[in-house]
Amino acid sequence: MSSVPISAYLALALILFCIGLYGALTKRNTVIVLISIELMLNAVNINLVAFSKYGAVPAITGQIFALFAMTVAAAEASVGLAILIALYRNRKTVNIDEMNSMKN
C-alpha cells in the first residue's frame, strides 16, 4: 500500500533534530540558537504525525498533539525574542556566551 516505511520518516526527523541540536550547542548568535530550537521542535512534529499515520494504532490524536506543540513553539519563539531584544537594549550584544550576568 505505502512505499515509504515509517523508519524513513523517523530517520528524516532524527537528522533534522541532530542538525538543530548541533546548531543550538555551537552557534554564538542567539537568534540562530532560537532558530535551531524551532528546527528541533519541527522534527518532533514530524515524528508525531508519522506515528499518527503509520503507528500501531493510527489515530488523529498525533496530529492534534502536533498542533498543540506548534502553538507552544510559537509562544516560546515570541517570548525568547522579547528577552533577546531586552537583553540587547541593556548589554548591546547578541552573543550567547556574553549573556552570563546571572553567573556570578
Added chain:
Amino acid sequence: MTLSGEFLAFLSLAVVSVMGGVLLLNLTKVVHVIVALVFTFISIAGIFVLLSAEFLAVAQILLYSGAITIIMLFGIMLTRHDDTSETKAGGLRKVLLFLGVLGFAFSVYIGIYNLDFGQVPNTLHENNTEQIGMALFSKYIIPFELTSVLLLAALIGAIILAKKDDEKGAEKE
C-alpha cells in the same frame, strides 16, 4: 521499497529539508540562514501532506514559514543585522560536540531503523480538517482552551519584556 511517486516525493522533500538544515549550520550571514530555514519549513509541510495531515501542512506554512520567520527577521533587524555568526569556540569543543551528536544519532538510529508496525488501514486522509475539528472540540476542548490562556500570557509577557522602560532608562542616562 519500489520507486513509486510517493517515494520520489518523499526523497526530494527530505533532500531539500536536510540541505536547508546543513546550509543553516554553514552560512555565516544571519539573513541567509533565515532563507535556508524557510526551505526546510516548506519541505516539512510537504512531508506533512505525504503523511495525510493537510491541515497541519497549511498550519506549518502559515505559522512557521510565515510568522516565525518574520518574527526572527524582526529580531535580527532590531539587533545587529550585519552580524556574522562566527563561532569562536575552540575546535576541540566543536569536534567533541559533533561526536556527541553523532553518537546520539547513531544510538537512536539503532532503535528505529527496523521499526515496522505493519499497515493498519486508516481513514486519516478523508476529511482531515473535519476529523481534527471534531476531536479538538469534543475530546480535547480543555487543552484547547488552556492554549488560549498560554497564548495570552505569552503575548502580554512579550510586550512587557520588549517594552522600553522609560523611567529606568532616564535614571541611567
